[in-house]
Amino acid sequence: MKATIDSPTVLIVEDEPSQIEVLDYNLAAEGYAVIKAMDGDEAILLAEEQLPDLILLDWMLPSVSGIEVCRRLRKMPATKAIPIIMLTARSEEGDRVRGLDTGADDYVVKPYAVKELLARINALLRRTSPGKVGQILQYRDIRLDPENHKATRGDKALKLGPTEFRLLTTFLEKPGRVWSREQLLDRVWGRDIEVDFRTVDVHVGRLRKNLTAGGGDDPIRTVRGMGYALDDA
Numbered sequence: 001m002k003a004t005i006d007s008p009t010v011l012i013v014e015d016e017p018s019q020i021e022v023l024d025y026n027l028a029a030e031g032y033a034v035i036k037a038m039d040g041d042e043a044i045l046l047a048e049e050q051l052p053d054l055i056l057l058d059w060m061l062p063s064v065s066g067i068e069v070c071r072r073l074r075k076m077p078a079t080k081a082i083p084i085i086m087l088t089a090r091s092e093e094g095d096r097v098r099g100l101d102t103g104a105d106d107y108v109v110k111p112y113a114v115k116e117l118l119a120r121i122n123a124l125l126r127r128t129s130p131g132k133v134g135q136i137l138q139y140r141d142i143r144l145d146p147e148n149h150k151a152t153r154g155d156k157a158l159k160l161g162p163t164e165f166r167l168l169t170t171f172l173e174k175p176g177r178v179w180s181r182e183q184l185l186d187r188v189w190g191r192d193i194e195v196d197f198r199t200v201d202v203h204v205g206r207l208r209k210n211l212t213a214g215g216g217d218d219p220i221r222t223v224r225g226m227g228y229a230l231d232d233a
């Protein structure tokens with residue numbers, strides 16, 4: 001496949017030339033347009049300038065670390081919604097959590113199988129690109145604008161992390177529908193990714209907290225033995 005003007009653009013942030021070469025080759029073969037940065041400062045500049053559809057971000061970078069790059073990208077309005085996959089040689093659970101807390105959407109441990117990484121990229125883009133259609137979703141006083149990555153309740157802006165944003169998008173697409181944890185995993189995290197059900201509960205909990213922070217009632221119903229629904233039944 002050849003990259004065209006409509007091809008999703010992936011920004012590779014990596015300081016090891018051999019890694020860049022492998023990623024570049026495989027992503028281009030899948031039809032992605034590829035841009036590359038070899039350090040954190042360049043990554044932030046390129047992300048702001050070119051607004052890639054996804055960023056592969058190495059954790060260990062010279063000068064500005066991958067974690068710091070992630071943190072800064074999440075703070076800037078233009079780049080805060082760009083999906084990020086962290087690449088790292090560290091495998092400790094604590095670091096994994098730290099990476100996700102910083103705002104990365106996914107985390108791949110080196111050495112990785114290129115096939116698996118591509119599957120994760122595809123899954124993440126499938127989940128994030130429907131948001132480009134730009135249709136406003138609404139349920140009662142909750143509104144979500146996928147194109148501008150904005151969600152509000154009443155007249156208050158909701159400060160949602162990328163996962164909570166996708167969760168809310170899913171709920172708003174079909175208010176009243178009961179979603180099992182497994183279905184939410186598929187829709188929000190992607191089929192190819194190993195996440196346990198407790199993670200779903202944690203993120204639904206965060207979404208609830210966000211939605212009710214301004215004082216409104218809790219619009220998410222827990223359906224025992226089933227999952228969750230957006231409604232007040």
Ligand code: CA
Pocket residue numbers: 014015016058059060061
């Ligand atoms: Ca590195």
